[in-house]
Amino acid sequence: MTWIGSGCFVTLAILFIWRVADLAEACSCAPKHPQQAFCDSDVVIRAKVLAANKVDVGNDVYGNPTKLLKYDIELVTMFKGPSEKIDAIYTPPISALCGLNLEVEGQMEYLITGKVEKDGIVYVTLCDFIEPWQSMSAIQQANLNQIYEMGCDCKITHCMSIPCMLNSEKECLWTDFFVDNNNGTQAKSFSCIQRTDGSCAWYWGSSPPEKDFLDIEEP
Known part of the structure; x- marks a missing residue:
C-alpha cells in the first residue's frame, strides 16, 4: 500500500509539472511593429x-x-x-x-x-x-496622431531569418530582429507609408511626407 501511494504521488507530481510547463508555454505571440499594432x-x-x-x-x-x-x-x-x-x-x-x-x-x-x-x-x-x-521614442509618440494611420493599407512584414521575402509592393520589410531584438531603428523611428502609385515604403520622422517622397518610384 505504501509503495502504491508513493507511486501515485510521484505520478501526480509529474503530471503537475507537465501541466505547469504547458501553461508556461501557452502564450506565444509574434512581435508587432507599433504601426501594425495601431492599424x-x-x-x-x-x-x-x-x-x-x-x-x-x-x-x-x-x-x-x-x-x-x-x-x-x-x-x-x-x-x-x-x-x-x-x-x-x-x-x-x-x-x-x-x-x-x-x-x-x-x-x-x-x-x-x-x-x-x-x-x-x-x-x-x-x-x-x-x-x-x-x-516610447518621441517619433513613436508623435506618429500615433496621424502618420501610423496613413500606412494602414500597408503591411509590415517581420523578418526573423534570412532570406526574407516580400509578397507585395504594399509591404515593408521589418528587420530590427537582427539588430536590437525587434526594438531597433525601424520600430522607434520609421513608419510604412503608402505612396501615390500604391506601393509602400519606409518613412523616417513624424512630419507628414512631402510630395517628393509620395511620388518617387523607388524607396
Whole structure:
C-alpha cells in the first residue's frame, strides 16, 4: 500500500509539472511593429493605470465562473477607439493565458492597444502592443496622431531569418530582429507609408511626407 501511494504521488507530481510547463508555454505571440499594432487594433490609448481587481464576467460553456483581471484606468489620450469614454481594460488573470501584469502603485502611464468585445469591454493581452509611455521614442509618440494611420493599407512584414521575402509592393520589410531584438531603428523611428502609385515604403520622422517622397518610384 505504501509503495502504491508513493507511486501515485510521484505520478501526480509529474503530471503537475507537465501541466505547469504547458501553461508556461501557452502564450506565444509574434512581435508587432507599433504601426501594425495601431492599424490592427480597435482601441489605441494613452492611459494611467489606477487599480487592479479580479472580476467575474459570466460563465464558461461548462457553467463555471469566468474571471478576468480588470484594470481601472484614467484616460489621457484616445488615438483610436469608440466614442464612449474608456475607464477600464480587461485581461486574462494569468500570464500563461496572455494576461498583462501592469504597474499599479506608481500610476504609470502606458500606450495600450486592444480589441473591443461584443459586450463593449476593452480586452487586452500580451499579444497586443503595450508599452510604458516614457519608454516610447518621441517619433513613436508623435506618429500615433496621424502618420501610423496613413500606412494602414500597408503591411509590415517581420523578418526573423534570412532570406526574407516580400509578397507585395504594399509591404515593408521589418528587420530590427537582427539588430536590437525587434526594438531597433525601424520600430522607434520609421513608419510604412503608402505612396501615390500604391506601393509602400519606409518613412523616417513624424512630419507628414512631402510630395517628393509620395511620388518617387523607388524607396
